[in-house]
Amino acid sequence: MQLGGRALRSVERDGWEVVLEYEGEEGAGTRVVDLSHRRKWLAQSEALTTIAPWALTAPGKPGEVSWESGFLVSRMGAAQAAVWHLGEGHPGGEPGSVPALTEVTEGWLLLGVAGSQALSLADRLTTLDLADPKRTAPYLLQGPFSHIPSSVVVLRKNGSDGAFLIACSRGYAHDLVRALTRAGEAFGIRAAGESAMGRWLT
Secondary structure (H helix, E strand, O other): OOOOEEEEEEEOOOOOOEEEEEOOOOOOOOEEEEOOOEEEEEEOOOOEEEEEOEEEEEOOOOOEEEOOOOEEEEEEEEOOEEEEEEOOOOOOOOOOOOEEEEEEOOOOOEEEEEEEEEEHHOOOOOOOOOOOOOOOEEEEEEEEEOOOEEEEEEEEEEEEEEEEEEEEHHHHHHHHHHHHHHHHHHHHEEOOOOOHHHHHOO
């Protein structure tokens, strides 16, 4: 998904062109990062406790999120979790024929949105409460984001340092990026490379 802007550094990774840095991404303002190339799976099991082959611990309740060994695991329901590899390097331990895992990398758009006005931007596009004071980040919200069925993981919700990830079917990619771009004009939204997201994933 092209976010606009002039790429300063990019690499090819597993057949994807990955922009590491865009021109003018430094400084204040809201940033949007395309992370769609990152490996993603759905884990499904009636007894979802450990996710093979990485021995990840599945969060116990829907909405809970864990960060372990470079994997972000979001409990979506009683028998389903989203598994996103966002750490450095290759995820390793290829699942192969693990029956509980379905890879969805090609089918899902994944964007990171971060900056001092990230949650204010979200307020213009969804009724989901990303800044819920009763919850401690990270956590998962599911529902419409710009009228698009989405999974949103809130990474940080500090007023000066908000960040969230949003995933949806790739068929909605153009509409979601357009909505973010239009609503984000008031917040100085700009495309940022993959490297910019690192500080919110620690």
